[in-house]
Amino acid sequence: MSGHAKLQASALKVGDVREQVLVENLSRTQIVMYAGASGDFNPIHHDETFATQAAGYPSVFAHGMLTMGLTGRLLTDWLGDGVLTEYGVRFVKQVFPGDTLTAKGTVTAIGADGSVEIEVATVNQNGEPVVAGRAKAVLPR
Amino acid sequence: MAEHEFPVDRSAILTFAAAIGDTNPIYWDEAYAKATPCGGIVAPPTFAIASAHWNPHYVFRGVRKIPARVEEAAPRSEAAARSGGGGNLARVLHAEQRFEYKKPLHPGMRLIVSTRPGKSWEKQGKRGGTLQFSETVTEYRDERGELVLVATSVGVVTAKAVES
Structure with missing residues (x-):
């Protein structure tokens, strides 16, 4: 959880790492909650019959944007609220019910203006990357 | 260029x-949020995606009749799904997403x-045959026409189910 105190860029250095467990044993309920919150009612994410018989997947799977949203928590918990200027990911592998996800952020650059760049990657319980990307933020100096 | 409104709502x-399991009170506790440098409740970084609720052209929109959409999207058999072309919604996956933030999103x-x-x-x-990628760029502006956020989404249509 982010606190009131704002992280300062001077408190970070290139190579700093932060890891955070985002979700343990991802539930179908959370996937459905995300469908409702995001407005993405693609049946591939909640309708088992559609996902397996029509689409040919082993089961329903999480919205990529749910994993991106979960991963965003590493950034806001670490860097603070309202400080991001960019956040982007590639969806590398699908996330299924029962998965446990851990995000890792690494500081890759710090600018004199307080800008910081973070490389971010989230892996499942087998250590396989599910999303990978980067973020930028501007922090107080 | 298609346009639609997106009122940013505290309940939303x-x-x-809640859906992304984030218990940070900046997203719901007004008294807490007012005392932070943000000065009030803000939205999580990926919240702008929820503008889909307001997009009249969005294929998976909830206010449409979902069962009808499922029938339309679902081929009769797995074989049909596997031979389905670009029009098959079951074959569309999200490959990439980027956000550029200009201003925080506040309720109201x-x-x-x-x-x-x-x-x-x-x-x-190597996993899904020929992949067709396409980018969609979405700009969010406030009532004064100032840019608040830019979202770039890359979708991919796969020839068959991705073997995960």
């Missing part, structure tokens, strides 16, 4: 934060969302 932010903002197609390209995938 709460629901979204009335945003105008405009969407335009970006680049498109093809790639031979």
